Amino acid sequence: MATTTTKLFLLPLLLCAAALSPATAADADGFTTFKVYFHDIVGGTSPTAIRIAQAPSSNSSSTFFGAVVAIDDPLTTGPTRAAGTEVGRAQGTYTFADQKTFGLLMVMNFVFTAGDHNGSSLSILGRNEVLDDIREMSIVGGSGKFRMARGYVQAHTIDSGATSGETVVQYTVNVKA
Ligand SMILES: *[C@@H]1O[C@H](CO)[C@@H](O)[C@H](O)[C@H]1NC(C)=O
Numbered sequence: 307m308a309t310t311t312t313k314l315f316l317l318p319l320l321l322c323a324a325a326l327s328p329a330t331a332a333d334a335d336g337f338t339t340f341k342v343y344f345h346d347i348v349g350g351t352s353p354t355a356i357r358i359a360q361a362p363s364s365n366s367s368s369t370f371f372g373a374v375v376a377i378d379d380p381l382t383t384g385p386t387r388a389a390g391t392e393v394g395r396a397q398g399t400y401t402f403a404d405q406k407t408f409g410l411l412m413v414m415n416f417v418f419t420a421g422d423h424n425g426s427s428l429s430i431l432g433r434n435e436v437l438d439d440i441r442e443m444s445i446v447g448g449s450g451k452f453r454m455a456r457g458y459v460q461a462h463t464i465d466s467g468a469t470s471g472e473t474v475v476q477y478t479v480n481v482k483a
């Protein structure tokens with residue numbers, strides 16, 4: 307009974323808080339959801355993704371099995387890298403970890419340097435089967451406002467980069483911290 311009364315009392319306060327900060331408000335389950343756009347630039351004069359290791363057989367593998375790529379990829383608020391839209395970087399590695407399809411092991415931090423999450427980071431680990439429409443990976447931790455974070459991201463490719471050398475992926479972040 308007391309609990310019910312407390313909940314009823316808190317409800318208007320929670321609704322007000324949500325109305326005040328719609329961009330980062332948590333939902334009823336405590337999840338905050340937002341999107342960032344990940345730019346994996348392998349071509350051109352300033353690549354942000356570079357192959358750092360491989361097996362002698364990686365290039366003859368149809369899935370580049372065994373190759374490891376280090377990334378420092380821009381994260382922006384929209385699908386293009388327009389001025390002023392960068393909110394952080396995706397830093398870490400991806401490994402071509404599947405012999406049958408393009409299945410990457412992603413090990414990376416989203417390091418926020420502007421916007422609502424400036425100064426905080428998220429640690430992401432998971433399987434990225436890049437030809438799938440939606441790939442889900444785990445958020446295994448974080449720092450700053452994301453300390454002790456848990457959650458998941460869903461990646462969806464916007465541009466494969468086949469012609470430009472720049473792959474653009476929309477990441478929908480669902481995080482609880
Ligand atoms: C594999 O291909 C990459 C990209 O073309 C090249 O940089 C690398 O030297 C090749 N590695 C081997 C072992 O042939």
Ligand SMILES: *[C@@H]1O[C@H](CO)[C@@H](O)[C@H](O)[C@H]1NC(C)=O
Binds near residue numbers: 419420421424425
């Ligand atoms: C991000 O936070 C740092 C450290 O507090 C601050 O120096 C910087 O100006 C902030 N950047 C933006 C774009 O808000």
